[in-house]
Amino acid sequence: MTTDLPESPADSDPFDALRPRLFSAAYRMLGTRADAEDVVQDAWLRWRQNTDRAAVKSPEAWLVTIVTRLSIDRLRAAKAEREAYVGWWLPEPLVETLDERTPETAAELASDLSVALLWVLERLSAEERAAFLLRQVFDHDYDEIAALLGKTEAACRQMVHRASERVQQTRARFDVPHEAHRRVVEKFMRAAQSGERDAIQALLAADVELVGDGGGKVPAIFKVLHGPYRIANLFWVTARRWGTQAVYRHALINGEPGLLRYVGGQLESALAFATDGERIVGIYAVRNPDKLAHIPQTLPR
Incomplete structure (x- = not known):
């Protein structure tokens, strides 16, 4: 035998x-x-x-x-x-919802691949x-x-x-602990969800930038936005327009805390953040649907 x-x-x-x-x-x-x-x-x-x-x-x-x-x-x-x-x-985001991390994706994202x-x-x-x-x-x-x-x-x-x-x-790399990054994103999510313009603005650094990528497939900002007032106003207008139809969910984007935004139950964008641990210095909004194809398309229950 x-x-x-x-x-x-x-x-x-x-x-x-x-x-x-x-x-x-x-x-x-x-x-x-x-x-x-x-x-x-x-x-x-x-x-x-x-x-x-x-x-x-x-x-x-x-x-x-x-x-x-x-x-x-x-x-x-x-x-x-x-x-x-x-x-x-913008790069195609590598996204993990918090309940879907696998050993393979953990290895892929073990080092800095930040957006x-x-x-x-x-x-x-x-x-x-x-x-x-x-x-x-x-x-x-x-x-x-x-x-x-x-x-x-x-x-x-x-x-x-x-x-x-x-x-x-361009301050793309900060030695910020994962937990500090997560706390800043959590505060931003609450402020953006409720449309509190002053609260959003207070979380943004003086030289914050926002970059949007629609790829010509969906509407997106065609220039980089600079400054806390303009960016806070954008999220305030978004909250007023979509109301409760816009829902944010936590996710790991390229290994860092980020947000997925769903509108009417459908995935609308993936938001990656750069932070100094206290304020947000960069927001990178990927809206091109081709780059979001590997992300859950409907709002998880």
């Missing part, structure tokens, strides 16, 4: 363990779930076709390099499409974006980055420096 033996660690494919990390790398570069999944699939095919996998000293480094190169190529190809995009382009950071990275060239992510997120050495991008180390250092300055200037 024979029994099936469990697969030994030596027989396991490292790609399976690395898949969430590779997905997050591709998503940081591309900002859409489908494109990131396609790049990871292409990387898997190349990995499987590599007949000398046993000689690869670091499968992670090999695969991250492949994913980065594929992402750069895809981002360059998408440049014309994004330039023709109607309005502002605020991706909004800043969208302003960079494909190579600047790759250099910044490889250095700041994946801790690659400059000689590795230079080899991957076909640039000199000096050029790569300059690209990372420029990208880092851009990120810092």
